[in-house]
Amino acid sequence: MIAIILSLFLITPEIEESHTDTIIDNSSKSEYLEVDNKRIPWEIKDAVIEALAYFPELAGVAIDFEFKEKISGSVMQAQPRILTMFIKGKEKREYRIKITRSFDFEEGEVLIEDVPHDALVGWIGHELGHIMDYKNRSTANMMHFGMRYMLSNKRLTEAELAADTYAISCGMGHQILMVKNYILNNVNFEDSYKNKIRELYMSPLQILSLQEELVEDES
Numbered sequence: 246m247i248a249i250i251l252s253l254f255l256i257t258p259e260i261e262e263s264h265t266d267t268i269i270d271n272s273s274k275s276e277y278l279e280v281d282n283k284r285i286p287w288e289i290k291d292a293v294i295e296a297l298a299y300f301p302e303l304a305g306v307a308i309d310f311e312f313k314e315k316i317s318g319s320v321m322q323a324q325p326r327i328l329t330m331f332i333k334g335k336e337k338r339e340y341r342i343k344i345t346r347s348f349d350f351e352e353g354e355v356l357i358e359d360v361p362h363d364a365l366v367g368w369i370g371h372e373l374g375h376i377m378d379y380k381n382r383s384t385a386n387m388m389h390f391g392m393r394y395m396l397s398n399k400r401l402t403e404a405e406l407a408a409d410t411y412a413i414s415c416g417m418g419h420q421i422l423m424v425k426n427y428i429l430n431n432v433n434f435e436d437s438y439k440n441k442i443r444e445l446y447m448s449p450l451q452i453l454s455l456q457e458e459l460v461e462d463e464s
């Protein structure tokens with residue numbers, strides 16, 4: 246068991262970090278909304294609450310939304326809290342979503358809450374899609390998945406497609422499309438990040454066709 250835990254730490258070092266982690270200490274200025282087992286920075290509470298409304302299955306699930314100064318290669322990142330995977334049952338697992346506090350754009354610093362509303366809601370919805378995916382996996386499956394995720398682009402793509410698919414099937418097609426367009430049409434994001442979005446994630450066209458299929462299924 247210890248070997249498994251250790252290998253998980255080695256392979257997915259991002260999952261749980263030490264307490265010296267640089268969560269921005271906004272305690273003097275930032276307030277949190279604590280509701281339904283969620284801890285949400287005040288600045289983005291409207292967008293988070295709006296996104297959560299699409300995921301009734303996440304009611305009561307513990308999720309901490311945390312501002313970070315920088316996340317390597319991503320703007321947001323959803324993770325299970327690793328200790329809760331072992332101590333508690335699948336139902337009581339806790340999660341966190343790390344969120345980049347601001348962007349250094351040409352025109353100056355842009356705070357995350359200044360991202361166009363629907364795109365921000367979609368961004369958060371994508372991360373909630375990851376949590377839906379994690380929530381439905383056993384701890385053993387999650388560890389396997391975590392390793393494969395780190396080792397293969399194919400698994401990474403699958404994880405991203407799963408997250409988008411969860412969000413779109415919860416009715417967030419419009420917002421998921423908005424965030425893709427926001428990133429791909431924004432000169433301020435680096436090409437390497439845009440290429441990652443193009444290669445690993447659902448394209449705007451795929452989003453539209455999935456959305457259409459879902460609408461057809463419903464009618």
Ligand SMILES: [Zn+2]
Pocket residue numbers: 371372375404405408
């Ligand atoms: Zn993702």
